[in-house]
Amino acid sequence: xxxxxxxxxxxxxxxxxxxxxxxxxxxxxxxxxxxxxxxxxxxxxxxxxxxxxxxxxxxxxxxxxxxxxxxxxxxxxxxxxxxxxxxxxxxxxxxxxxxxxxxxxxxxxxxxxxxxxxxxxxxxxxxxxxxxxxxxxxxxxxxxxxxxxxxxxxxxxxxxxxxxxxxxxxxxxxxxxxxxxxxxxxxxxxxxxxxxxxxxxxxxxxxxxxxxxxxxxxxxxxxxxxxxxxxxxxxxxxxxxxxxxxxxxxxxxxxxxxxxxxxxxxxxxxxxxxxxxxxxxxxxxxxxxxxxxxxxxxxxxxxxxxxxxxxxxxxxxxxxxxxxxxxxxxxxxxxxxxxxxxxxxxxxxxxxxxxxxxxxxxxxxxxxxxxxxxxxxxxxxxxxxxxxxxxxxxxxxxxxxxxxxxxxxxxxxxxxxxxxxxxxxxxxxxxxxxxxxxxxxxxxxxxxxxxxxxxxxxxxxxxxxxxxxxxxxxxxxxxxxxxxxxxxxxxxxxxxxxxxxxxxxxxxxxxxxxxxxxxxxxxxxxx
Amino acid sequence: xxxxxxxxxxxxxxxxxxxxxxxxxxxxxxxxxxxxxxxxxxxxxxxxxxxxxxxxxxxxxxxxxxxxxxxxxxxxxxxxxxxxxxxxxxxxxxxxxxxxxxxxxxxxxxxxxxxxxxxxxxxxxxxxxxxxxxxxxxxxxxxxxxxxxxxxxxxxxxxxxxxxxxxxxxxxxxxxxxxxxxxxxxxxxxxxxxxxxxxxxxxxxxxxxxxxxxxxxxxxxxxxxxxxxxxxxxxxxxxxxxxxxxxx
Numbered sequence: 001x002x003x004x005x006x007x008x009x010x011x012x013x014x015x016x017x018x019x020x021x022x023x024x025x026x027x028x029x030x031x032x033x034x035x036x037x038x039x040x041x042x043x044x045x046x047x048x049x050x051x052x053x054x055x056x057x058x059x060x061x062x063x064x065x066x067x068x069x070x071x072x073x074x075x076x077x078x079x080x081x082x083x084x085x086x087x088x089x090x091x092x093x094x095x096x097x098x099x100x101x102x103x104x105x106x107x108x109x110x111x112x113x114x115x116x117x118x119x120x121x122x123x124x125x126x127x128x129x130x131x132x133x134x135x136x137x138x139x140x141x142x143x144x145x146x147x148x149x150x151x152x153x154x155x156x157x158x159x160x161x162x163x164x165x166x167x168x169x170x171x172x173x174x175x176x177x178x179x180x181x182x183x184x185x186x187x188x189x190x191x192x193x194x195x196x197x198x199x200x201x202x203x204x205x206x207x208x209x210x211x212x213x214x215x216x217x218x219x220x221x222x223x224x225x226x227x228x229x230x231x232x233x234x235x236x237x238x239x240x241x242x243x244x245x246x247x248x249x250x251x252x253x254x255x256x257x258x259x260x261x262x263x264x265x266x267x268x269x270x271x272x273x274x275x276x277x278x279x280x281x282x283x284x285x286x287x288x289x290x291x292x293x294x295x296x297x298x299x300x301x302x303x304x305x306x307x308x309x310x311x312x313x314x315x316x317x318x319x320x321x322x323x324x325x326x327x328x329x330x331x332x333x334x335x336x337x338x339x340x341x342x343x344x345x346x347x348x349x350x351x352x353x354x355x356x357x358x359x360x361x362x363x364x365x366x367x368x369x370x371x372x373x374x375x376x377x378x379x380x381x382x383x384x385x386x387x388x389x390x391x392x393x394x395x396x397x398x399x400x401x402x403x404x405x406x407x408x409x410x411x412x413x414x415x416x417x418x419x420x421x422x423x424x425x426x427x428x429x430x431x432x433x434x435x436x437x438x439x440x441x442x443x444x445x446x447x448x449x450x451x452x453x454x455x456x457x458x459x460x461x462x463x464x465x466x467x468x469x470x471x472x473x474x475x476x477x478x479x480x481x482x483x484x485x486x487x488x489x490x491x492x493x494x495x496x497x498x499x500x501x502x503x504x505x506x507x508x509x510x511x512x513x514x515x516x517x518x519x520x521x522x523x524x525x526x527x
Numbered sequence: 528x529x530x531x532x533x534x535x536x537x538x539x540x541x542x543x544x545x546x547x548x549x550x551x552x553x554x555x556x557x558x559x560x561x562x563x564x565x566x567x568x569x570x571x572x573x574x575x576x577x578x579x580x581x582x583x584x585x586x587x588x589x590x591x592x593x594x595x596x597x598x599x600x601x602x603x604x605x606x607x608x609x610x611x612x613x614x615x616x617x618x619x620x621x622x623x624x625x626x627x628x629x630x631x632x633x634x635x636x637x638x639x640x641x642x643x644x645x646x647x648x649x650x651x652x653x654x655x656x657x658x659x660x661x662x663x664x665x666x667x668x669x670x671x672x673x674x675x676x677x678x679x680x681x682x683x684x685x686x687x688x689x690x691x692x693x694x695x696x697x698x699x700x701x702x703x704x705x706x707x708x709x710x711x712x713x714x715x716x717x718x719x720x721x722x723x724x725x726x727x728x729x730x731x732x733x734x735x736x737x738x739x740x741x742x743x744x745x746x747x748x749x750x751x752x753x754x755x756x757x758x759x760x761x762x763x764x765x766x767x768x769x770x771x772x773x774x775x
C-alpha cells in the first residue's frame with residue numbers, strides 16, 4: 001500500500017500519527033541502489049510480479065516480489081540471478097522457474113531509494129505492519145531519464161495474518177492531509193518516466209485486418225508484423241541472451257516463409273523470386289542452433305527416467321552438445337550480423353511499404369482477403385486430412401513429418417488471418433489443431449533427437465571425449481527416446497481422429513468456406 | 528515442500544529451541560518456511576511474540592472446517608511464518624481420534640500449503656500419541672534432540688521400534704545431542720557410545736548454553752540476538768546437516 005507525500009506531511013508527523021495506534025520502532029535509514037528486472041516478454045509483470053536487485057554499502061540482494069504490494073516471494077544474498085537456475089536455494093529457483101521458465105532476467109530500470117523504515121508493533125511487541133518513507137531518484141537504463149525525482153512515498157507492507165492492523169494503519173494515513181493513496185507500483189512510475197510501456201513485446205501476430213481488404217495489403221500487414229518481431233529479437237539472438245530470442249526470431253522467419261509459400265497468389269512473382277531464397281537461407285542458418293537449444297532444454301527431461309549412474313555417465317554428452325551449440329551460435333551470430341542479413345531486412349521493409357501490383361492473370365492480390373485465405377485454408381486442411389488418413393502403423397516417420405508440416409502451415413494461416421474471423425470459433429479450431437500438433441511435434445522431436453544421438457556418439461568417439469560407459473549410456477538414452485517415440489506414435493491415431501471428427505471439419509468448412517470465385521485449377525474441397 | 532518435525536518422547540530436551548532456530552536459519556537461507564507449533568504450551572509461539580490462539584481451536588482445524596491458511600501469522604522475519612499454538616491442542620488426540628484415518632489427517636491438512644512453503648517445521652509435544660503418529664506420517668524427517676544420558680538410549684530404542692512397527696521406512700531420523708555439558712566426562716562417553724550405535728546421529732551437538740535460555744527473555748531465535756555465540760554457531764552447523772539430509 002502506497003501513499004504519495006504532498007505539501008506539509010513529513011516523516012515526523014507521519015510516524016507520530018501512527019504512534020497513536022501502534023508502537024513505532026524506527027529503523028536506521030538506508031540508501032539502496034535498486035535495479036528492476038524482468039524477462040524480455042514481461043513474464044514477471046504479466047504475473048503481477050517483479051525482480052529487484054538491491055545494492056547497499058557492501059551488500060547486494062536479489063529479490064522476487066509482488067509488483068503491487070512489494071511483498072517478497074523469494075530473496076537471496078548476491079547479485080540478480082540472470083536465469084532461474086542461478087537462484088538459490090533450489091526450491092526458490094524452481095518456484096521462479098515456474099514463472100520465467102527458460103528466459104533471462106534483464107535490467108529494466110534503475111532507481112536510488114533512501115528509505116526510513118519503521119516497524120509498527122502490537123502490545124506483544126510483535127511487528128504487525130512494516131512502514132517506510134521513501135525518497136527515490138531514477139538512474140534509468142536510458143541516460144535521458146536519469147536523475148529524475150519521484151514523489152516521496154509512504155509504503156505500508158502487510159505482515160501475513162495481520163490484515164486488520166494493516167487496515168488500521170491505512171486508515172491513520174488516509175486521515176492525514178497531504179497524503180494521497182496510489183495504486184501504481186514504483187516500477188510502473190519508473191517505467192513511465194523512462195518512456196517504456198509494460199508488456200510492449202509479444203511474439204504473437206496481433207494485427208487487426210480490415211474485412212474485405214485487398215489480399216496483398218493484408219499479407220503485407222502480417223509480413224510487416226513478422227519483420228518487426230525479427231527486429232525485436234535480433235540483438236538478443238546475436239548476443240545469445242537466452243534461447244527464446246532465437247526461438248521467436250526463427251518462428252517469425254518460418255512464418256514469413258510459410259506466408260510466401262501459401263499466399264503466393266497475392267504476391268508478385270518478382271518479389272517471390274527475390275525474397276524466398278533469402279528467407280530460406282535465414283531459415284537454414286537459424287536451424288542448427290535452435291535444434292541444439294531444444295536438445296539442451298529437453299536434456300534433463302530426456303535423461304530423467306534413467307538411473308542416477310547412467311545420468312552421470314551422460315555428463316560428457318551434455319558437454320558435447322553445449323560445445324556444439326556454442327559453435328553453431330557463433331556461426332549464426334556472424335551470419336545475421338553480416339551485410340546479407342542487414343540488406344535483406346532493409347529491402348524487405350521497403351518492399352512491404354508499397355502496394356503490390358502484378359499484370360499476371362493468376363495474381364489475386366486485389367481480391368478480398370477472406371476469399372483467398374478461406375480457399376487456401378480449406379485446401380491445406382484437405383491435404384492434412386488426406387495425409388492423416390493415409391497413415392498406418394507401418395508408415396515411415398517421414399509420413400508423420402509431412403502431416404506435421406501441413407498442420408503447421410494450416411496453423412500459421414489461421415494465426416495470420418485470425419482477426420478476420422470470430423475469435424471464439426477460430427480459437428476453438430486452433431485448439432483442436434494444437435492437440436494434434438503437440439503430439440506430432442513430440443514424435444518428430446524424439447525422431448530427430450534419437451537419430452542425432454548416433455551422430456553425437458560418433459563425433460565424441462572420433463574426438464575421444466566419450467569413454468565406453470558414456471557411449472553405453474547414450475545407447476540407453478536412445479532406447480528411452482525410442483520408447484517415448486513409440487508412445488507418441490501410438491497416440492497419433494486418437495488425436496488425429498479427434499481433429500478430423502466430422503463436426504470439427506464441418507466447423508472449418510463453415511468458417512472458411514467462401515462464396516467468392518475459386519480458381520478452376522484448385523477446385524472446392526468437397527469436405 | 529519438505530516437512531521436518533522436532534520430536535522426542537521426553538520433554539525438556541530442546542525441541543522447541545531446535546524448531547525455532549532451524550526454521551529461522553531456513554528462512555534466512557531463502558527457503559519459505561512455516562513453523563507449526565503443535566505443543567499446547569505454545570513455547571514456539573511465545574518466542575515469535577504471536578498470540579497463542581487459533582479461532583475454533585484444534586477441533587475445527589482437525590475437522591477441516593477451518594482453513595489452515597487463515598490462521599498463519601507472519602513472524603518478524605522474512606520467509607518465516609508461524610501456525611500458532613492453541614491451548615485446545617491439549618485435546619488434539621481426542622479430536623484426531625474422531626476422524627477417519629486419524630494418522631493421515633495432518634498430512635492432509637498440510638497438502639494445500641505445498642505451493643506456499645519450501646519447508647514446514649512441526650514443533651511437537653512430547654510422548655507417543657495419536658498426534659505424534661500423525662506427525663510421523665506427515666513428516667519427511669524427525670529431528671530428534673537427545674540429552675546424553677543412559678535413559679536416552681531407551682528413548683531412542685522406543686522410537687526406532689515404533690518406526691519399524693508402523694512401517695515408516697521413508698521417515699528419516701536425524702538424531703542430535705542437545706543440552707550437552709562439555710565439562711562432563713559422562714556426556715562425552717555416552718555421546719561416543721550412542722553415536723557408535725546409531726549411524727543416524729549427526730555430527731553437530733547443541734551445547735547447554737545460557738544464551739539458549741535467553742531466547743525466552745529476548746523472545747527471538749538465538750541467531751538474532753547472539754549470532755556469534757557457540758550455541759548459535761552449533762545451530763548453524765546443525766541446519767547445514769539437516770538441509771543436506773532433507774534434500775539429499
